[in-house]
Amino acid sequence: MDVLCSLLVNAIHNFLKNQRVQTLFINGCNMQKRKEPLTQSCVIGGSATMLQDSRGYNLHYVSQRCIQSLIPSMKDNQRSTGCWWCVVGNKYSAPFPLTMVGTLKQNEQSLPEIEEKSPHERNTTQELRGAQRPLMAKVQETRTQQEGKTYPAKRQAEHETTRDYKVQLQLMRLQAEARQLRDKDDKRHTMCEHSAEIRQLEGDSHSHGKEWSQEDHILHTKLHDMQDMLEHKQKEHEEMCRKLQEMQCHAEEISSLHTSLGGTDLEKHRDLLVSENERLKQELHQLRSQRDCEKKQELGALKERLLHMEQEESERKVLICALQREVQQKAERLAEAELRVRDSVRERVEEEERLNRRLREYQLSQQPHIKYVVKTVEVESEKMKAAVNQAEARNNHLQEQMDRQNQVVQDMKWQLQREQQEVNKLRAQVALYAAELDHAQEQMVQEFRSMQEEKELAVSEAFERAQEEMRAVHQSLDGVRKNLLMLQPALRTLTNDYNVLKRQVRDFPDLLCGAIREARDEFSQAVKSVQATNSELLSKYRRELYLRKECHNQLVRLRGNIRVLARVRPITPEDETGAGARNVVSFDQDDDGILYITNKGKIQSFEMDKTFPPRTTQEEVFDEVSPLITSCLDGYNVCILAYGQTGSGKTYSMEGTASNPGINQRALRLLLSEVSERSRSWEHHLSVSMVEIYNETLRDLLGSDCNISLDIKMAPGGSGELYVPGLTQCNVRNMHDINKILELGRKQRATEHTNLNAHSSRSHALLILTAKGRETSTGICTTGKLYLVDLAGSERVSRSGAAGERLREAQCINRSLSALGDVFSALRSQQAHVPYRNSKLTYLLQEALSRDGKALLLLQVSPAEQNVNESLCSLRFGDRVRSVELGVPSRKIEQQPTSATESSESDSPSPRGARPTSLRKKVPASGIPNYHIKGCVRLLYFRPEISPEKCISRDNTRETNCSSVTLCHI
Numbered sequence: 001m002d003v004l005c006s007l008l009v010n011a012i013h014n015f016l017k018n019q020r021v022q023t024l025f026i027n028g029c030n031m032q033k034r035k036e037p038l039t040q041s042c043v044i045g046g047s048a049t050m051l052q053d054s055r056g057y058n059l060h061y062v063s064q065r066c067i068q069s070l071i072p073s074m075k076d077n078q079r080s081t082g083c084w085w086c087v088v089g090n091k092y093s094a095p096f097p098l099t100m101v102g103t104l105k106q107n108e109q110s111l112p113e114i115e116e117k118s119p120h121e122r123n124t125t126q127e128l129r130g131a132q133r134p135l136m137a138k139v140q141e142t143r144t145q146q147e148g149k150t151y152p153a154k155r156q157a158e159h160e161t162t163r164d165y166k167v168q169l170q171l172m173r174l175q176a177e178a179r180q181l182r183d184k185d186d187k188r189h190t191m192c193e194h195s196a197e198i199r200q201l202e203g204d205s206h207s208h209g210k211e212w213s214q215e216d217h218i219l220h221t222k223l224h225d226m227q228d229m230l231e232h233k234q235k236e237h238e239e240m241c242r243k244l245q246e247m248q249c250h251a252e253e254i255s256s257l258h259t260s261l262g263g264t265d266l267e268k269h270r271d272l273l274v275s276e277n278e279r280l281k282q283e284l285h286q287l288r289s290q291r292d293c294e295k296k297q298e299l300g301a302l303k304e305r306l307l308h309m310e311q312e313e314s315e316r317k318v319l320i321c322a323l324q325r326e327v328q329q330k331a332e333r334l335a336e337a338e339l340r341v342r343d344s345v346r347e348r349v350e351e352e353e354r355l356n357r358r359l360r361e362y363q364l365s366q367q368p369h370i371k372y373v374v375k376t377v378e379v380e381s382e383k384m385k386a387a388v389n390q391a392e393a394r395n396n397h398l399q400e401q402m403d404r405q406n407q408v409v410q411d412m413k414w415q416l417q418r419e420q421q422e423v424n425k426l427r428a429q430v431a432l433y434a435a436e437l438d439h440a441q442e443q444m445v446q447e448f449r450s451m452q453e454e455k456e457l458a459v460s461e462a463f464e465r466a467q468e469e470m471r472a473v474h475q476s477l478d479g480v481r482k483n484l485l486m487l488q489p490a491l492r493t494l495t496n497d498y499n500v501l502k503r504q505v506r507d508f509p510d511l512l513c514g515a516i517r518e519a520r521d522e523f524s525q526a527v528k529s530v531q532a533t534n535s536e537l538l539s540k541y542r543r544e545l546y547l548r549k550e551c552h553n554q555l556v557r558l559r560g561n562i563r564v565l566a567r568v569r570p571i572t573p574e575d576e577t578g579a580g581a582r583n584v585v586s587f588d589q590d591d592d593g594i595l596y597i598t599n600k601g602k603i604q605s606f607e608m609d610k611t612f613p614p615r616t617t618q619e620e621v622f623d624e625v626s627p628l629i630t631s632c633l634d635g636y637n638v639c640i641l642a643y644g645q646t647g648s649g650k651t652y653s654m655e656g657t658a659s660n661p662g663i664n665q666r667a668l669r670l671l672l673s674e675v676s677e678r679s680r681s682w683e684h685h686l687s688v689s690m691v692e693i694y695n696e697t698l699r700d701l702l703g704s705d706c707n708i709s710l711d712i713k714m715a716p717g718g719s720g721e722l723y724v725p726g727l728t729q730c731n732v733r734n735m736h737d738i739n740k741i742l743e744l745g746r747k748q749r750a751t752e753h754t755n756l757n758a759h760s761s762r763s764h765a766l767l768i769l770t771a772k773g774r775e776t777s778t779g780i781c782t783t784g785k786l787y788l789v790d791l792a793g794s795e796r797v798s799r800s801g802a803a804g805e806r807l808r809e810a811q812c813i814n815r816s817l818s819a820l821g822d823v824f825s826a827l828r829s830q831q832a833h834v835p836y837r838n839s840k841l842t843y844l845l846q847e848a849l850s851r852d853g854k855a856l857l858l859l860q861v862s863p864a865e866q867n868v869n870e871s872l873c874s875l876r877f878g879d880r881v882r883s884v885e886l887g888v889p890s891r892k893i894e895q896q897p898t899s900a901t902e903s904s905e906s907d908s909p910s911p912r913g914a915r916p917t918s919l920r921k922k923v924p925a926s927g928i929p930n931y932h933i934k935g936c937v938r939l940l941y942f943r944p945e946i947s948p949e950k951c952i953s954r955d956n957t958r959e960t961n962c963s964s965v966t967l968c969h970i
């Protein structure tokens with residue numbers, strides 16, 4: 001900025017040095033705001049006052065706008081005072097001269113003085129002015145446009161002003177150089193004058209000759225020097241000219257640069273304006289063409305109109321011609337008529353003359369003296385002649401007047417005639433009109449009359465109609481009145497009803513709530529009663545079901561059917577997961593003897609004596625079988641078999657776990673408790689054996705060596721009883737004995753791992769309890785045997801994955817199980833031969849599975865879908881077994897001689913030595929055992945559900961202990 005300031009200062013100083021500037025305007029507002037420019041202004045003169053004092057210039061700080069407004073007025077000042085200078089500064093970006101508004105004016109004013117000084121300078125200045133003028137015009141335009149710009153355009157304007165500023169600097173530099181050239185040119189001019197003086201002096205020297213030879217030589221030398229100097233100056237001048245040309249080229253370049261750079265907003269604006277101007281021109285052209293077109297159209301229309309008018313004119317001309325011809329004809333006719341009138345007038349005149357002549361002749365003939373007088377007058381007096389002439393003239397005049405009058409009269413007569421004709425015509429017309437009028441009047445009168453009549457008719461009709469309507473209205477009104485009178489009570493009733501309904505509607509929610517409440521109560525009561533009835537019916541049904549069951553059980557007992565119970569184990573982790581572990585077994589809600597199995601979408605039902613769902617506890621299962629178990633204390637052979645596929649829970653049901661024991665332990669415990677209960681009248685001895693049938697070999701699980709194979713033998717003496725020689729029998733007196741025995745047997749039993757069970761029993765395990773009792777009072781001895789059998793798992797070899805030894809085991813197991821099935825089958829079909837001896841198992845169970853025993857089959861069923869086929873097989877097997885009738889079981893009773901009783905009979909001897917007489921009661925199919933009581937035969941019913949020892953008389957009046965009677969064979 002300092003450089004710019006110094007440039008400005010130099011430019012101003014250089015300019016002011018040669019110009020008589022008296023007023024300097026600077027955009028002082030900004031300079032006053034900013035210290036630096038003010039300081040720079042001090043470089044010029046320190047301050048406005050100092051400038052004025054030191055150099056005689058007036059320095060005014062004014063705003064740019066103020067300068068703009070002052071310029072016109074300053075022109076006047078400039079004219080009066082001489083030159084003026086104006087520097088307009090910008091705000092921040094270019095604080096120093098952007099435009100020198102007064103410069104051109106100043107130059108123009110100073111031109112005459114310059115021209116006086118140097119033609120070369122004048123040319124240079126003119127060239128400069130020519131180069132400067134478009135720039136200044138551009139700058140001025142920029143300035144003017146800048147004034148109109150708003151602040152957002154300032155930055156662009158500042159950019160433009162910077163460029164303008166550069167141009168200005170260039171111009172200023174050119175001007176400074178031009179001034180230097182002009183100074184040099186002045187010097188050259190001075191030198192030229194000097195050379196002219198020298199040449200004059202040279203001439204003088206020649207004329208003086210030798211006198212001034214020395215002086216001449218000196219001057220000559222000086223001349224040479226001066227010539228050298230002149231040449232040098234000329235060279236300098238040429239150099240300057242060349243530089244000036246270069247500068248002019250530079251100036252042209254700058255101007256071209258300026259024009260090429262001219263991508264400013266202003267130029268764009270100018271381009272826009274140019275394009276806008278072009279567009280406006282085009283629009284103008286279009287408008288002109290449009291206007292021409294419209295004009296042409298109008299002209300065409302006018303021409304058409306003119307043609308039309310000309311046609312009309314020609315028509316009118318034709319019409320006029322026709323009219324003229326008509327007029328002419330009429331004129332001709334008029335002329336003819338005039339001629340005729342004249343002829344007629346002449347004829348009349350002639351007639352009058354003739355008449356006058358005849359009159360005169362007549363007068364003359366009548367008055368001859370008058371003719372005389374006339375002749376006298378004619379002859380005698382000139383005066384008279386004149387008078388006569390006058391009289392004749394007068395007479396002619398009068399005649400003419402009379403003719404005229406006659407003519408007038410004639411005209412008037414004609415006119416009168418015409419008028420009379422017209423009057424006649426008019427009269428005729430009037431008469432016609434009058435007739436028409438009369439006719440019209442008559443018509444009108446007639447119409448009026450008809451209308452009057454119509455009106456009267458219509459009025460009368462309307463009146464009649466109105467009267468009828470009125471009557472109808474009156475009637476309806478009467479009806480309405482009557483209805484109203486009738487409706488009033490109805491309305492009253494309706495109003496009452498409405499009020500009642502309104503009240504009801506108002507009370508309806510309460511009523512509804514109450515009704516709903518009542519209905520709900522009634523409904524709940526009904527539901528309760530239905531529920532009560534239902535529950536009653538259900539309880540009755542259950543009771544009935546229970547009774548039916550009891551009856552069935554009793555029938556089963558009486559028939560000696562093998563009871564079949566089905567126990568379904570829960571899904572275990574061994575069943576794995578997935579579709580195969582899905583439960584397919586369901587139960588009947590009301591009948592605990594029915595279960596359903598879903599296989600391949602079909603549901604099959606099976607009826608058993610009782611079913612146990614998976615949630616059934618060991619205790620519940622045992623409760624069901626416990627009566628059977630205790631019956632062994634009464635001398636029955638009882639057998640409970642656990643049957644099912646491997647892993648279905650046979651061992652679980654029979655042995656159970658330590659914490660949840662199965663039937664075996666519970667049975668022993670129950671029998672112990674029974675024994676202790678009966679200990680007052682009975683002496684019981686319980687002994688337990690445990691055997692295992694493994695691969696068709698009978699092994700003693702309680703013996704010292706369980707690998708010894710035992711045999712089953714028939715007891716000697718023909719009793720048909722079987723016994724196993726060498727079988728260990730352990731007495732059971734307490735729970736300790738039981739636990740010890742069961743533990744030992746469990747340990748000895750052969751179990752292996754199979755695909756279907758981690759601890760599969762590979763053998764049939766039998767717990768055989770022998771209960772011997774003796775009634776102390778009677779000496780009756782009973783021997784009952786309880787077989788608790790945990791069969792080996794029935795399975796398919798392929799599924800169990802058995803091979804080698806396992807395969808043999810499986811084959812043996814299946815063989816023995818099929819032997820068991822054969823036995824049941826033979827029993828079911830009541831064959832004479834039952835193949836007990838086909839397997840060790842059936843042979844050993846012969847006593848229990850014969851017609852003397854009680855048997856119960858506990859079917860173990862797996863609920864998993866993957867075992868559904870095995871489950872179905874088991875259930876079908878159970879179904880078959882269920883229909884097996886073993887017959888009415890018999891007790892094994894022995895009579896020992898006591899003090900109170902007499903020994904009547906003894907049966908076959910005991911296989912183990914002398915045994916008391918045993919009585920085996922054969923019960924007939926009717927289920928009524930016959931007993932000999934003290935020599936007489938009395939029939940007693942056997943009521944096992946009351947007590948096995950009780951008997952009742954046939955008439956059902958007396959009940960007695962079986963043990964208290966003396967029994968004998970029938």
Ligand SMILES: Nc1ncnc2c1ncn2[C@@H]1O[C@H](COP(=O)(O)OP(=O)(O)OP(=O)(O)O)[C@@H](O)[C@H]1O
Nearest residue numbers: 569645646647648649650651652757760761792793
């Ligand atoms: N009612 C039940 N409640 C709980 N778990 C049971 C039940 N029945 C069986 N189980 C379980 O099922 C698995 C197999 O039972 P268990 O060994 O008694 O079958 P099994 O018929 O004796 O088989 P195998 O013939 O191969 O000896 C055992 O883990 C057992 O605990």
